[in-house]
Amino acid sequence: MIQKKKCIAMLLAGGQGSRLKVLTKNVAKPAVPFGAKFRIIDFPLSNCINSDITVVGVLTQYQPLVLNRYIRTGLPWDLDRLYGGVYVLPPYQQNSGADWYKGTANAIYQNFAFIEQYDPEHVLILSGDHIYTMDYSKMLEAHETSGADATVAVIDVPMEEASRFGILATDDEGRITEFQEKPKVPKSNQASMGIYIFKWSKLKEYLTRDEADPTSSNDFGKNIIPTMLNDGQRLFAYSFHGYWKDVGTIDSLWEANMDLIFHPDELKIDNPDWKIYARNPVCPPHYTGPNASIVNSIVSEGGTVCGKVQDSVIFFKVDLKENSEIYSSVVMQHAVVEPGAKVYNAIIGDGAVIKRGAVVGAPTEEGKAPVITVVGPNSVVNENEIVPAGEIIDREDAEKEGAHNV
């Protein structure tokens, strides 16, 4: 039975996210842990269910195992449905041949059949690279009201950073007049958030044309949007106001985690009316030891904190032993910090072990930006070892290679 859906979402989760270095060695970027209990993909998935979008195709390609195991039937996001729900969609062999997803547009093109099952009027295209909460139903409403062929979500960025983004120019009614991908001299500070709603009939047409063009790089930002614009299609911008952060680099991932502590009102992860769902680990509450000191931090369940924690994000099932000290850091699930070890301005990957007396990173120098140090998942920092600020440690034990720390 086919149940017609007005709008379905396609979430692009195939990217490697190579700028996250060792953190995406074994997992796709959307599966990178964030905010003490989440993974990046929890944000778009929770936004979908909170926006009443109940069909979500998750397009995977790079290291899909962890992501697959994480999403499974979609139950934690209430996306385990009789009609629809969440589907993980890897590339597959078709009658016409088999290919990897060549680009974001091609990934959607290869899943025509999936989309057609729901006979949607509109398709929402999302990426798994950003931390934000957004009501997609409002964007859909604007898209329908304007009668747009495509609506692009935009956010104001500081002018000096505008050249890092896809920048739009609009007329008085919000209709897009110009689109420049990473312009040297930006015409505005309205940046594309990589969130699009297309009329499915139009998108089908343009994806088919794009596929036939051998010179195209099959990308929404580089090809589909500019082509539609050139053809005079009705493209509108939808302005979003709120917290939105690309967590594609080590620095930005660390910053977004720190925002949870220093700016809790910007991205409300504790909003009962807009919950962020996650697959919850099975574990008791966390224990704070008799000599523990935890201030200005968030801590998830299942772990033990016996040392000192300040300005930090501590994931579930983390073991911070007596006299360990953690400052301005993100410690991911199952990591262990042994007695006397100190961690400053760092991201400690899941399952990593910081042995006795080791020092990871350094405090921020007066008047300078913090330099972030990374200890990769399942890596070990030896006893009394000094890991200089800015170092990226990748010493994953071959036996634990890719171990899924849940």
Next chain:
Amino acid sequence: MSNAFGIIFANIHDEALPQLTRNRTLGAVPLGGRYRLIDFILSDMVNSGITSVGVIARNNYHSLVNHLGSGKEWDLSRKFGGLTVFPPYSTAGAGLYHGRLEAMKNIMSYIVRAREEYAVLADSNVILNIDLEKVVAQHEESNADVTCVYQTLELNERNPRDRVLYDTDANGRIRAVRADPRTAEGTCCNSLGIWVLKKDLLIRILDDAQTSGAKSFERDVLGRHCDDWRILGYEFEGYAAQIRSVQGYYKAGTDLLDSNVRAELFPRQRPIYTRVHDEAPACYAEGAKVTGSLVANGCRIEGTVENSILGRGVYVAKGAVVRNSLLMQGVAISEGASVDCAIIDKNAYVAPGRNLSGAPTYPIVIEKGSRV
């Protein structure tokens, strides 16, 4: 998969905790920050390969049904078997049941239809992590009619409330059942309220009970058949707490602050499952001082917390002090208030500057939703 199905009595000991069971069954009483009492025995069954479990409720079962849902979180949402919750219903003419025999009589068709050969019966007032597979295995090997799980305790109690003791012989065979004994002194085999028997025998017991007028499973059935049946004990040597009073509840709660107890109750391979609530991680503000405590997700702590257990979404304001207390979900302690040796039920509110203080042997109980 085990050759046994489970039956859990969710209400049997409600009167033990009157303040906490006014609006819920005993099995649904919160413990340890994020659990309900029933989670322990239910998870034990699941971890022992039992995939068909009937939970019998009597009154106030709303929060229990809400908690258990489809059983998915215990992996008991199954095509065959799985979790079945029996709200109070009675066959024509019978009122609400009293005791385990009547409770089971009401679900006779469920028992008859069970595909498994053995039944594991259990109360929901016991906190332990037990491998029931071993109990069933001993039951089979020893050719017993009934196997009763007990723990050995050194007791010195007059009129111990609601306690059942077994007198065993050198071979571990139970020779007498002492229900509600006048005194409990010396080394005693204290029933943990977990029994294994063949399904066929259980059906016979229930049929006979109707004619013989037997009311109590332990006193009237086990007690009367010590000689003609092989009733054997199974000694459980790990940590077990049985909730039979407010003091006992308080002790079981604070026991969880001991890392050895936690290690026994929450081993990685045999986790205790519970319903998840999607709370944000706990937030420790500048100035928070938290030591020796268990803290669940969704808490916000600005004040001081020592040797306490904080359930989901507890708020401890600036200058507030919480010591030696068990705070359930959604409790708020206002600025400058202080709480010592208290059990504070769900969503209760303690106003600024208030001072609540009990003793470990006589903890204060603040009821659900009350404002102090």
